[in-house]
Amino acid sequence: MSMRNAFQHNKFVLGGVVAFAIWTVLTFINVATSMGPLTLDNWVGQHGVGGVIGLVALAIVIGLALTTYGTLAEDDPAPEEWPPESAE
Template identity: 45%
Template sequence: MGTRDAIRQNPVVTFGLLFVVGWTALVALGVAAGAKFPEYGDWVGRHGVGGIVGLAVLATFLILAIAVLGELGETGPAPEEWPPE
């Protein structure tokens, strides 16, 4: 199914995924802006190590969401029927 067909057949899912991707990117920018440089002994509140871990988790989620969005545009056929005829 092409991307155009995916949007025609599943507009709520497509726009929902686009919203999630955009929202995740904005949250990642907020985390990057709020994290301090990692320093030894500065572990109260927002700190650098927490910011790095948060960005890693958000990046992983963003990659998975983009992969799901890419699957909507997959042109390959559906899985084979089982048992084969």
């Protein structure tokens, strides 16, 4: 299904996926800029190890959102029926 068809069929799902992906990218940038240094001596506050773990988790979520966005861009809306109808 093309993005144009997805938008025509359900505007809310497509808009929700795009808004979620944008929000996740902005959160990723916020975590990357606010995490502390990658030292193991200070575990109070926003330390670097927790920031790296958060960035990995957000990267996985961004990947899943892009995969969902990519499936909306498929040409075929659904797989073929099974079992196939016999041609008589």
